[in-house]
Amino acid sequence: MKKALPVLVWGASGQAEVVTDILGQSDTYQIKAYVDDVNISGTPQTFNGIPVVHNDFDIRELQKSGLNLAIIAVGNITARVSISKRLLKLGFKFINAIDHTSIISKRAKIGINNVIKPGVIIDPMVEIGNHTYVGAGVTIAHHSQIGNFVNIAGGSNISGHVVIEDKVHIGTGTVIKDRVLIGKESIIGAGAVVVTNIPPQSVAIGVPAKPTGKKSANK
Numbered sequence: 001m002k003k004a005l006p007v008l009v010w011g012a013s014g015q016a017e018v019v020t021d022i023l024g025q026s027d028t029y030q031i032k033a034y035v036d037d038v039n040i041s042g043t044p045q046t047f048n049g050i051p052v053v054h055n056d057f058d059i060r061e062l063q064k065s066g067l068n069l070a071i072i073a074v075g076n077i078t079a080r081v082s083i084s085k086r087l088l089k090l091g092f093k094f095i096n097a098i099d100h101t102s103i104i105s106k107r108a109k110i111g112i113n114n115v116i117k118p119g120v121i122i123d124p125m126v127e128i129g130n131h132t133y134v135g136a137g138v139t140i141a142h143h144s145q146i147g148n149f150v151n152i153a154g155g156s157n158i159s160g161h162v163v164i165e166d167k168v169h170i171g172t173g174t175v176i177k178d179r180v181l182i183g184k185e186s187i188i189g190a191g192a193v194v195v196t197n198i199p200p201q202s203v204a205i206g207v208p209a210k211p212t213g214k215k216s217a218n219k
C-alpha cells in the first residue's frame with residue numbers, strides 16, 4: 001500500500017472542516033497539522049485531534065520532518081492571497097481538495113490549491129486557475145474560464161463560455177448567463193441572475209444583476 005503524503009491545512013474553522021472531510025475520502029493524503037495564526041489565544045492546540053500551529057517557526061519545524069505539501073482552507077479571498085504567498089516563500093507545494101462526489105470532465109483543466117466541494121459538475125473545456133473554491137452543487141458549463149482566488153458559493157449555476165476574473169466572489173445560488181464576463185475583484189450578491197458583463201471591482205445584486213455603485217473590497 002502507498003504511504004499517505006503528509007499535508008499542512010492552513011485554517012482551523014469551517015472551511016478546514018470541509019477540507020478535512022474531502023482529504024479523508026482517500027488514502028492519498030494525511031493531515032499532519034493545521035495552521036491558525038488569527039485566534040492564537042483562544043484556539044485549542046488540536047483540531048479534530050490533530051495539532052494546530054500558529055507561526056512560521058512551528059511550520060519550519062514540521063518541514064524538517066518532510067512536510068512540504070499544503071492546502072489553504074480560508075474562505076476570505078484577501079487572506080488567502082497573503083497566506084499563499086507565505087506558504088510559497090516557505091517552500092510549500094499546493095495540492096487540491098476535490099470531493100469524490102464531484103463530476104469533473106477529463107477535458108477540464110484545474111490548477112492547484114483549489115477546493116471543490118460535494119456534488120459539483122464541471123464540463124469539458126472549463127478552466128479553473130489556482131486558489132479557487134467551488135461550493136457544493138455548483139455547475140460550470142463548457143468553455144467557462146474561472147480565475148485565481150475566486151469563490152463560487154454553493155448552488156450557483158454558471159453557463160457556457162463565461163469568464164470569471166481573479167478574486168471574484170460569486171454569492172450563494174447565483175445564476176450566470178452564457179458568455180458573460182465578471183471583472184476582477186467583483187462581488188455578486190447571493191441569488192443574483194447575471195445577464196450582462198460586470199465591470200471590475202463592482203458589487204452587483206438582483207435579478208437581473210446590476211452594480212450597486214459600491215466598490216468591492218476583494219483585493
Ligand SMILES: CC(C)(COP(=O)(O)OP(=O)(O)OC[C@H]1O[C@@H](n2cnc3c(N)ncnc32)[C@H](O)[C@@H]1OP(=O)(O)O)[C@@H](O)C(=O)NCCC(=O)NCCS
Pocket residue numbers: 153154170171172187188189190191192203204205206
Ligand atoms: C451583496 C452583498 C455583498 C452586500 O453586502 P452589504 O454591502 O453588507 O449589504 P447590506 O447587507 O448592507 O444590504 C444593503 C442593501 O442591499 C440588499 N441586499 C443585500 N444583499 C442582497 C442580495 N444578495 N440580493 C438583493 N439585495 C441584497 C439589502 O437588502 C439592503 O437593502 P436596503 O438598503 O433596501 O435595506 C451581500 O449581501 C451578499 O449577498 N454577499 C454574498 C453572501 C454569500 O453568498 N455568502 C456565501 C459564503 S460561501
